Amino acid sequence: MNWMAWTLPTVAFFSIIAVILVCMTVWEVRSPCVDRRGFLPISTTRGDRLFIGLLVSAYIHLAVIGLTEWSIWIAFGVSLVWMFIVMKWG
Amino acid sequence: MSNKVENNKAWFLVLPVFVLVAFSAIVPMMTVVNYSVQDIFDQYTRVFVGTDWFRDILRDDRLHDALLRQVIYSLCVLLIEIPLGIGVALCMPKKGIWSSACLILLALPLLIPWNVVGTIWQIFGRADIGLLGWSLNAMGLEYNYAGNPVDAWLTVLLIDVWHWTSLVALLCYSGLRAIPDVYYQAARIDRASSWAVFRYIQLPKLKSVLLIGVMLRFMDSFMIYTEPFVLTGGGPGNATTFMSQTLTTMAVGQFDIGPAAAFSLVYFLIILLVSFVFYTAMTHADKDA
Amino acid sequence: MTTRKSVLLALFILFLLLPIYWLLNMSFKTNTEILSGLTLWPENFTLHNYKVIFTDPSWYSGYINSLYYVSMNMVISLLVALPAAYAFSRYRFLGDKHLFFWLLTNRMAPPAVFLLPFFQLYSSVGLFDTHIAVALAHCLFNVPLAVWILEGFMSGVPKEIDETAYIDGYSFPRFFLKIFVPLIAPGIGVTAFFCFMFSWVELLLARTLTSVEAKPIVAVMTRTVSASGIDWGVLAAAGVLTILPGILVIWFVRNHVAKGFALGRV
Numbered sequence: 001m002n003w004m005a006w007t008l009p010t011v012a013f014f015s016i017i018a019v020i021l022v023c024m025t026v027w028e029v030r031s032p033c034v035d036r037r038g039f040l041p042i043s044t045t046r047g048d049r050l051f052i053g054l055l056v057s058a059y060i061h062l063a064v065i066g067l068t069e070w071s072i073w074i075a076f077g078v079s080l081v082w083m084f085i086v087m088k089w090g
Numbered sequence: 091m092s093n094k095v096e097n098n099k100a101w102f103l104v105l106p107v108f109v110l111v112a113f114s115a116i117v118p119m120m121t122v123v124n125y126s127v128q129d130i131f132d133q134y135t136r137v138f139v140g141t142d143w144f145r146d147i148l149r150d151d152r153l154h155d156a157l158l159r160q161v162i163y164s165l166c167v168l169l170i171e172i173p174l175g176i177g178v179a180l181c182m183p184k185k186g187i188w189s190s191a192c193l194i195l196l197a198l199p200l201l202i203p204w205n206v207v208g209t210i211w212q213i214f215g216r217a218d219i220g221l222l223g224w225s226l227n228a229m230g231l232e233y234n235y236a237g238n239p240v241d242a243w244l245t246v247l248l249i250d251v252w253h254w255t256s257l258v259a260l261l262c263y264s265g266l267r268a269i270p271d272v273y274y275q276a277a278r279i280d281r282a283s284s285w286a287v288f289r290y291i292q293l294p295k296l297k298s299v300l301l302i303g304v305m306l307r308f309m310d311s312f313m314i315y316t317e318p319f320v321l322t323g324g325g326p327g328n329a330t331t332f333m334s335q336t337l338t339t340m341a342v343g344q345f346d347i348g349p350a351a352a353f354s355l356v357y358f359l360i361i362l363l364v365s366f367v368f369y370t371a372m373t374h375a376d377k378d379a
Numbered sequence: 380m381t382t383r384k385s386v387l388l389a390l391f392i393l394f395l396l397l398p399i400y401w402l403l404n405m406s407f408k409t410n411t412e413i414l415s416g417l418t419l420w421p422e423n424f425t426l427h428n429y430k431v432i433f434t435d436p437s438w439y440s441g442y443i444n445s446l447y448y449v450s451m452n453m454v455i456s457l458l459v460a461l462p463a464a465y466a467f468s469r470y471r472f473l474g475d476k477h478l479f480f481w482l483l484t485n486r487m488a489p490p491a492v493f494l495l496p497f498f499q500l501y502s503s504v505g506l507f508d509t510h511i512a513v514a515l516a517h518c519l520f521n522v523p524l525a526v527w528i529l530e531g532f533m534s535g536v537p538k539e540i541d542e543t544a545y546i547d548g549y550s551f552p553r554f555f556l557k558i559f560v561p562l563i564a565p566g567i568g569v570t571a572f573f574c575f576m577f578s579w580v581e582l583l584l585a586r587t588l589t590s591v592e593a594k595p596i597v598a599v600m601t602r603t604v605s606a607s608g609i610d611w612g613v614l615a616a617a618g619v620l621t622i623l624p625g626i627l628v629i630w631f632v633r634n635h636v637a638k639g640f641a642l643g644r645v
Contacts, residue, residue: 003499004117005124007138014120028473042374047477055366058359065141066148072141100470103462104478107522110459114497114519115485121496174391181388194629195392197572198399201625203580203597206402206618213405213611214398221401224417252395264569302527309486316582334489347495354489361487369480 038090053086125351143352156336167250167311175258182263196256208320211249239329246318246330258303265299301372312361333357405615413611428616441596451514452578453571456521464529482523494587501588510593513585517578525570532566568632575628596621
């Protein structure tokens, strides 16, 4: 496994993604969700909103890194807020 | 959609695909993410550098230029190949020996390995020994793909059109063949013009095959590597240095694995976003219609 | 109207065939004739270039290697894609849409950097320089495409057929092999064609994952060019020979393709 060149932050990153996926699956089994229409221009399921949220978060991080001198944690904070918004009202 | 049965046991049918693709997809993807946050000297010496590589490549002018060239190129590819492919499909005979013959002839360019495609055009475009270069020059046009950036760029575009329009045409042809005759009869009774037939009968039915066509062409043209590499090696100057060319130089030529990994993740995110928007727009348009 | 269409189509096909003709033309010329000037057909017709390829094992083994892993890839792709496509076309299950999109995203990874982990992954499981490695790696982009195309064909088959078969007491595997697969045979033909095509023309992965034993023809070609100067005639002959298997494949599936395209996903 040495060739995969793991580091602590990337381990954490992928573990969190895996945990989120597992939680979403459990949640979906417990209470299946229906499509709904929020402020996003398309009707979405919970999983769609998660994907959109994560994708946009990735871009938020890139924007902060590429355009500003701010710390990466600011991007992380903004992303958390965004994830919450999109999951709740998206 | 609604007549599908809810059944989670279907997962067992999908499992082989999932395992197979995950093996080749997830492990390399994770490794690339790992590379992108480290400075790697050799197998045992590596330093965690956080987001530095991302910062570097996001502010690299060379990459902005490559990205711009890439976007323009992919747009041109789509704008030419999609309408042309539809046109060719509309022109094809509906049945009989000729339709089989056309299918086979159309499929020929698709079956040629990509580096051979580059080689073919490398020779075909030369002014001294290639038909294309020779005839263009004979007509009084200065044409030299190795020296003139515009010529090189147009040649790479022409290669792509030559190579891939057939794919769009074949897909559209399959879509057109699936339209029942009743629709055409109704149109004839209404005396619809051929434009109206195209606009209101054929085009809507083509939507899902066009989705495949557009996505495949977008993804592949955005990652085009072999043809310009064989043709001119990205030159003259940087005229045909597209994204993956820059990336390969970085990863293989200079062995900067960290920045190259960061770059390919950004690259991947761009393709992912565009494809997602596209896919969602097309499938949801289906649902609303 | 029809004549105008035929003329346009003929022009387009001419445009497609001209470069291929040029390659064929060159493969029958001597190197001096190729480089001395423009000739529309070979003046000193020679089979020397082909002889070079058929007598040199490093050339023809390349063809065999390529054909070997391409067929393997075709078989694997179809075997795993058929049940999966059936699942996608008939059932709704947890995360189906996301899984489908995820499969598609695998075509999107830019190869250049992914080559290194690929190389190391297959080395670490001991598959480096084997045909199966290339076949598996090509599954990455062929399986999603196969699922996508087959799903379209399967959705075109009415569900009532499944239900009748189950009522008649068919088990799932028997129904699938005896009734369902023959029904979508044209679709399988089309899918096989696409799998063959994308696997046959792929260069980067095939070159990275092999060195001697399983070296594909596309890689042999690039090496030869850089080593001995450019031998245009042999290169052209090799190019012509890479097109031939494709033509054979189309020839065998042509009826399926014509019919299959008629059923297409709409």
